[in-house]
Amino acid sequence: MKIVHYFLLFASIWIYSCKPDTLQTLPEFSYQVENIELPKGLTGETGAIEFLPDGRLVACFLRGEVMIYDPKTKKWHLFASGLHEPLGLLIIDEKEMLVMQRPELTRLKDTDGDGKADLFETVTDEFGMSGNYHEWNYGPVKDQQGNLYIGLNTASEYGKVMPEVRGKLDTTLVPGKPLQKFSAVPYRGWIMQITPGGKILPYASGLRSPNGLVIDDLNRLFVNDNQGDWVGTSVLYQIEKDHFYGHPASLLWKEGWNKGDPSKLPIPELESIRTKGCVLYPHGIIAASPSQPVIDRSGGKFGPFAGQIFVGEMNQERILRVMMEEIGGQLQGACLPFLDNHGLRKGNNRLAFASDGSLWVGQAQHGYAGDLGIQRIVYTGKSPMDILTIHLLKDGFELTFTQPVSDSLPMDTSHFHFRHYYYDYHLKYGSDQYDVQDVAVSRVELSVDRKVIRLKLPVIKAGYVYELTLTDIFSEKGMVLQNKVICYTVNKLNDPL
Amino acid sequence: MNVIRNNNHNIKKQHLVSWWQTCNYYLIVFPITLALCLLLTNGYGQSGTDTVRIVLKAIPGMQYDLVRFTVKPGSYLRLVLTNADDMEHNLVIGKKDSRQKIVEAATALGVHGPAVGYIPKLDLVLASIPVLKVGESDSILIRAPRNTGVYPYVCTFPGHGNIMFGAIHVTNGIMPEIMADMDIPAHRRKSDIKGQEHISSGPPAERHPYPLVPPYYYRVLMPDAGPAAIAVCLPGNLAYCWDAGPCRLRYAWTGEFLDLTDYWTVKGELHAKILGSVFYRDKGGFPFRMNVNEVKSIAPTIKFKGYRLVNGYPEFNYWIDHVEVFELIIASKDGKGLLRQFRMKGLHHPVWFVHDKDDGAVYGSDKGSWFGTQLKLDPQEAAAFSIIMNKSGQ
Numbered sequence: 001m002k003i004v005h006y007f008l009l010f011a012s013i014w015i016y017s018c019k020p021d022t023l024q025t026l027p028e029f030s031y032q033v034e035n036i037e038l039p040k041g042l043t044g045e046t047g048a049i050e051f052l053p054d055g056r057l058v059a060c061f062l063r064g065e066v067m068i069y070d071p072k073t074k075k076w077h078l079f080a081s082g083l084h085e086p087l088g089l090l091i092i093d094e095k096e097m098l099v100m101q102r103p104e105l106t107r108l109k110d111t112d113g114d115g116k117a118d119l120f121e122t123v124t125d126e127f128g129m130s131g132n133y134h135e136w137n138y139g140p141v142k143d144q145q146g147n148l149y150i151g152l153n154t155a156s157e158y159g160k161v162m163p164e165v166r167g168k169l170d171t172t173l174v175p176g177k178p179l180q181k182f183s184a185v186p187y188r189g190w191i192m193q194i195t196p197g198g199k200i201l202p203y204a205s206g207l208r209s210p211n212g213l214v215i216d217d218l219n220r221l222f223v224n225d226n227q228g229d230w231v232g233t234s235v236l237y238q239i240e241k242d243h244f245y246g247h248p249a250s251l252l253w254k255e256g257w258n259k260g261d262p263s264k265l266p267i268p269e270l271e272s273i274r275t276k277g278c279v280l281y282p283h284g285i286i287a288a289s290p291s292q293p294v295i296d297r298s299g300g301k302f303g304p305f306a307g308q309i310f311v312g313e314m315n316q317e318r319i320l321r322v323m324m325e326e327i328g329g330q331l332q333g334a335c336l337p338f339l340d341n342h343g344l345r346k347g348n349n350r351l352a353f354a355s356d357g358s359l360w361v362g363q364a365q366h367g368y369a370g371d372l373g374i375q376r377i378v379y380t381g382k383s384p385m386d387i388l389t390i391h392l393l394k395d396g397f398e399l400t401f402t403q404p405v406s407d408s409l410p411m412d413t414s415h416f417h418f419r420h421y422y423y424d425y426h427l428k429y430g431s432d433q434y435d436v437q438d439v440a441v442s443r444v445e446l447s448v449d450r451k452v453i454r455l456k457l458p459v460i461k462a463g464y465v466y467e468l469t470l471t472d473i474f475s476e477k478g479m480v481l482q483n484k485v486i487c488y489t490v491n492k493l494n495d496p497l
Numbered sequence: 498m499n500v501i502r503n504n505n506h507n508i509k510k511q512h513l514v515s516w517w518q519t520c521n522y523y524l525i526v527f528p529i530t531l532a533l534c535l536l537l538t539n540g541y542g543q544s545g546t547d548t549v550r551i552v553l554k555a556i557p558g559m560q561y562d563l564v565r566f567t568v569k570p571g572s573y574l575r576l577v578l579t580n581a582d583d584m585e586h587n588l589v590i591g592k593k594d595s596r597q598k599i600v601e602a603a604t605a606l607g608v609h610g611p612a613v614g615y616i617p618k619l620d621l622v623l624a625s626i627p628v629l630k631v632g633e634s635d636s637i638l639i640r641a642p643r644n645t646g647v648y649p650y651v652c653t654f655p656g657h658g659n660i661m662f663g664a665i666h667v668t669n670g671i672m673p674e675i676m677a678d679m680d681i682p683a684h685r686r687k688s689d690i691k692g693q694e695h696i697s698s699g700p701p702a703e704r705h706p707y708p709l710v711p712p713y714y715y716r717v718l719m720p721d722a723g724p725a726a727i728a729v730c731l732p733g734n735l736a737y738c739w740d741a742g743p744c745r746l747r748y749a750w751t752g753e754f755l756d757l758t759d760y761w762t763v764k765g766e767l768h769a770k771i772l773g774s775v776f777y778r779d780k781g782g783f784p785f786r787m788n789v790n791e792v793k794s795i796a797p798t799i800k801f802k803g804y805r806l807v808n809g810y811p812e813f814n815y816w817i818d819h820v821e822v823f824e825l826i827i828a829s830k831d832g833k834g835l836l837r838q839f840r841m842k843g844l845h846h847p848v849w850f851v852h853d854k855d856d857g858a859v860y861g862s863d864k865g866s867w868f869g870t871q872l873k874l875d876p877q878e879a880a881a882f883s884i885i886m887n888k889s890g891q
Binding site: 038039040041042043063064065067076078081082083084101102103104106107117118119120121122125129130131156158162164165166179228229282283284285288289314315316317346365367368369419428429430432433436467469485 | 557558559581583584585607608610611612615630631632654655656657660661704705706707713714715716717718722723724725727741742761762800801802803804805806811
């Protein structure tokens with residue numbers, strides 16, 4: 001049977017490839033990765049990238065440089081230097097930008113118009129620093145009301161607390177057993193809000209390593225957190241005011257906190273106050289260390305995924321894609337690889353869309369798995385064969401593809417392999433997958449236009465990740481399905497009752 | 498470096514089974530061998546056994562602390578791995594030249610990776626230690642191949658395999674020069690004892706895409722200061738550390754500026770090192786007093802507002818309650834110390850500048866009146882004044 005399938009497949013490719021005109025005009029791949037040459041002497045640990053309105057790229061590097069690159073001339077120039085591990089950037093214009101560095105959120109200004117910053121104004125330094133290496137800061141992102149949001153990393157049990165700290169010191173959690181990330185000074189492990197008036201407010205707690213913030217077109221704030229203690233697998237959260245997201249260390253700085261060591265609270269109590277993630281990134285399958293999320297606002301210039309979220313991955317030569325939907329009043333959804341290999345490096349820490357619709361990626365390692373440099377991903381115009389969307393149904397999942405699925409193969413259950421599993425919420429670093437079970441697809445339905453497939457499952461359980469592996473799926477034109485694994489986080493069932 | 502203990506004890510011939518062979522015979526022999534080896538290793542420390550004990554750590558920077566070691570062909574090896582990093586790692590030992598293939602096969606495991614600890618089922622895999630979570634340890638007892646050669650060990654966690662690996666040199670001789678050892682990662686082919694690396698931050702000219710010409714500055718973690726310090730390199734081999742937390746000068750030194758090698762090597766947890774000799778160290782706390790007569794005056798609120806670059810020199814800007822202060826520090830004219838140029842705005846009463854008498858500096862000013870270690874300035878004088886701080890003994 002399989003031989004017949006392959007015969008049909010090759011036959012269709014052969015027939016297709018016999019149209020020389022079409023073939024010549026079509027590129028081989030849908031996406032191409034290009035390297036951006038960095039200036040000599042620069043250590044390309046990329047902390048932030050964003051674009052100026054005129055199309056030039058601004059990039060921060062961890063040795064303190066802020067540099068501007070003109071894609072037309074391929075020339076770099078130095079805008080500022082000497083900053084402390086700048087990991088975030090918000091551009092006002094070519095003469096003014098906000099940079100999130102370790103000690104402060106700083107407004108850089110070029111007041112004399114010579115192309116270099118000469119004024120460094122503190123927007124806020126009202127958060128603690130213990131001097132622990134792990135206390136990186138992320139953001140800022142701006143909401144529609146003009147509020148800024150920043151993320152403050154926890155401190156590492158493998159680092160230290162300096163004899164002098166900034167802010168009030170609380171040694172409740174300062175490294176002891178059991179090993180876990182800690183918060184020795186105010187608001188480590190929090191998302192902070194900075195109002196247009198410059199006031200800084202603790203906004204949400206329970207983060208471990210929130211390396212990546214984004215605000216979508218509906219003014220919703222999303223943050224990625226990294227797998228580790230209290231984070232069973234890496235996760236995308238929708239951040240809402242006063243919510244707690246699970247890592248207890250930050251609770252020390254909750255107003256009126258009087259319960260002592262928050263990591264010693266009974267798990268059910270922590271569980272009852274925590275907000276779960278919208279999308280889990282299964283560890284070692286989808287991502288081990290997701291970074292910045294960005295929204296594709298290219299309107300199709302970057303391919304068929306407009307409006308979806310792209311996420312960097314530090315550990316692998318990969319960019320991810322995330323899509324969400326509202327089920328039972330809450331957002332949840334799925335993640336899948338977007339681009340594997342293709343010449344992409346590891347350490348994909350920062351992402352930004354250029355006005356031409358290309359996605360620029362800044363890489364870093366900083367002692368972890370990663371790489372150095374900047375690359376750009378260009379859509380060639382050749383539509384990929386990929387999963388466009390996934391929706392949870394009452395009794396299964398509905399997949400929409402970017403192109404009609406080939407009818408050379410019968411669309412039976414053999415192409416779709418589901419597993420489900422869950423991750424535990426606990427102090428210990430990371431979580432195993434629990435209750436890993438194959439879930440048999442009971443029925444496959446294909447739409448008339450062959451773009452939509454409905455997969456019926458006998459039962460769907462809330463609190464599980466549903467991992468779907470697709471095999472032998474081709475487009476009508478014989479293109480192989482680009483990404484074959486998609487993981488949907490079922491927090492709520494799609495059951496109106 | 499030779500970590501092997503050389504004593505050749507009598508291991509009976511029938512136990513000489515290559516440790517990767519998976520015949521039934523081995524199943525019987527293994528417990529005997531294991532027991533024998535445990536017996537031999539237990540309590541004997543450095544000498545008297547044929548089992549080599551290698552202790553490996555997975556450490557920050559995507560590496561094993563020991564990047565290579567030797568064992569004699571056919572010898573027994575107790576390999577202990579401790580995960581001292583803050584992410585997960587495993588260890589897979591492969592046949593000669595197998596690393597790339599093992600890593601590719603591990604990547605190809607896809608969704609099945611976590612269940613098998615990212616260890617592919619391949620004949621090329623000789624032995625392995627499963628994924629260790631942070632802080633965990635595990636060990637294996639193995640028998641080195643009888644054929645000499647280089648056997649790779651590698652972490653096959655997704656993304657780690659092309660940077661995190663090392664080499665077991667199975668040999669009766671010595672290892673090649675570390676600089677020429679093509680079986681270890683390129684960035685580890687650098688130095689000396691223990692096979693440990695020391696990543697060079699390069700000569701100053703190559704640290705950045707621009708020449709470092711004083712004045713220039715770094716925001717880095719500095720010793721003997723708060724975590725929000727600024728280190729400034731001045732012309733004439735002078736440098737100072739100004740702390741943007743409490744907004745005050747912490748210390749000054751002469752000589753070379755900073756060694757940032759360690760700071761830039763691993764995650765930034767190690768401080769910058771001062772290369773020169775410190776001649777001034779702040780001992781008296783915040784130097785300005787709004788009311789010197791009040792012994793226990795309420796501590797003023799100090800706020801760091803930022804800095805402006807004036808000919809490349811940072812002019813710090815901060816608030817003392819409602820008084821706005823600007824402070825620019827340059828080398829004094831004769832190069833013997835620092836000249837601190839202040840401007841204060843919003844002052845309606847005198848202000849005192851107070852220093853410790855044994856802080857290493859000799860003070861002078863262009864305005865105000867000195868009373869021992871206290872300089873009194875009226876609001877007009879405080880609008881713009883300079884304090885000179887020369888190295889004492891000059």
